Amino acid sequence: MTNEFRTLEAHSAEYFGDTRDYWWNQDFIDLIGRRFAFEKVHDVLDVGCGVGHWAQVLASALPAEAQVIGVDRDQSWVDKATERAAAWGISHRFRYQLSEAQVLPFRDASFDLVTCQTLLIHVADPGAVIAEMMRVARPGGLVLASEPNNVASSLILNSIGFKGPVEEILAGVRLQLLCERGKTALGEGNNSVGDLLPGLFVASGLTDVAVYLNDKTNALLPPYDTSEQRAMLEEIEDLESRDFWIWNRADSFRYFLAGGGIESEFDALWTSVMGSSERFVKAVADRTYSHSGASLNYLVAGKKMRERGI
Numbered sequence: 001m002t003n004e005f006r007t008l009e010a011h012s013a014e015y016f017g018d019t020r021d022y023w024w025n026q027d028f029i030d031l032i033g034r035r036f037a038f039e040k041v042h043d044v045l046d047v048g049c050g051v052g053h054w055a056q057v058l059a060s061a062l063p064a065e066a067q068v069i070g071v072d073r074d075q076s077w078v079d080k081a082t083e084r085a086a087a088w089g090i091s092h093r094f095r096y097q098l099s100e101a102q103v104l105p106f107r108d109a110s111f112d113l114v115t116c117q118t119l120l121i122h123v124a125d126p127g128a129v130i131a132e133m134m135r136v137a138r139p140g141g142l143v144l145a146s147e148p149n150n151v152a153s154s155l156i157l158n159s160i161g162f163k164g165p166v167e168e169i170l171a172g173v174r175l176q177l178l179c180e181r182g183k184t185a186l187g188e189g190n191n192s193v194g195d196l197l198p199g200l201f202v203a204s205g206l207t208d209v210a211v212y213l214n215d216k217t218n219a220l221l222p223p224y225d226t227s228e229q230r231a232m233l234e235e236i237e238d239l240e241s242r243d244f245w246i247w248n249r250a251d252s253f254r255y256f257l258a259g260g261g262i263e264s265e266f267d268a269l270w271t272s273v274m275g276s277s278e279r280f281v282k283a284v285a286d287r288t289y290s291h292s293g294a295s296l297n298y299l300v301a302g303k304k305m306r307e308r309g310i
């Protein structure tokens with residue numbers, strides 16, 4: 001199984017499978033390292049680290065002696081991240097501890113790089129978290145966030161949906177947008193907050209704000225024989241077998257109602273987004289299914305201003 005965590009009762013467990021290892025192109029990470037002078041980075045904080053994927057990706061472009069601390073508010077992820085680092089022999093560089101993103105247990109100006117990936121989509125007040133990340137960054141240091149606009153994905157069409165009825169495509173957009181609005185109304189974050197990040201960075205006082213897009217897509221193309229594609233297929237099949245969309249059905253319903261959706265409308269929308277599973281399985285078996293795998297993932301960077309005279 002490519003996601004050993006998938007049935008844990010912990011935040012984002014469905015998303016910590018092997019597919020997460022294929023989110024970035026290595027040459028793009030190397031480019032980011034050059035753009036942001038990673039060679040000068042010694043201390044890194046990864047906020048909302050989960051089991052550690054993001055800083056471990058960045059580490060390939062960081063100096064070998066750079067020290068990374070990851071924090072997460074879920075103790076089970078702190079434990080799993082610590083176990084993973086030990087298993088890979090990298091505990092001397094990667095340490096993990098419990099912390100809320102809004103109240104980081106570090107002094108002002110402690111890190112050269114403060115970063116997060118798909119954390120701000122889960123917090124009630126992303127501006128407050130960015131301000132806290134900026135507080136613990138050193139003057140001249142970098143705050144770097146990788147966060148998506150996920151609703152855009154409902155208009156990235158695969159070979160089955162491309163010529164599908166307009167109503168079916170709009171049903172997916174409608175369900176996702178209402179659920180995202182509802183998740184925000186419930187104080188659980190907005191899955192498309194990436195759109196707002198550049199403005200939030202400027203509002204928090206970060207300077208030299210730069211906005212990029214991750215250039216990786218996760219294409220699914222016949223004959224689906226790479227390790228990346230096998231992991232993706234396994235994940236899709238597993239999620240569908242458990243009636244899991246972006247969230248499970250119960251959470252989706254809760255978000256949908258909180259976002260202003262009408263209760264009687266939910267079943268039809270759910271069937272519409274989940275209903276193509278048989279067509280999908282057949283098209284994969286026939287080797288006719290394809291998906292560009294595009295998504296809209298921002299990488300937003302800002303610098304903490306140096307103090308005057310320094």
Ligand SMILES: C[S@@+](CC[C@H](N)C(=O)[O-])C[C@H]1O[C@@H](n2cnc3c(N)ncnc32)[C@H](O)[C@@H]1O
Nearest residue numbers: 011012048049050053072073074100101117118
């Ligand atoms: C989608 S996961 C991303 C994990 C990791 N950054 C990665 O990209 O692999 C979101 C993580 O943020 C954590 N999280 C959510 N809200 C948080 C908060 N307010 N403070 C700290 N961690 C939080 C969750 O426990 C979860 O591990």
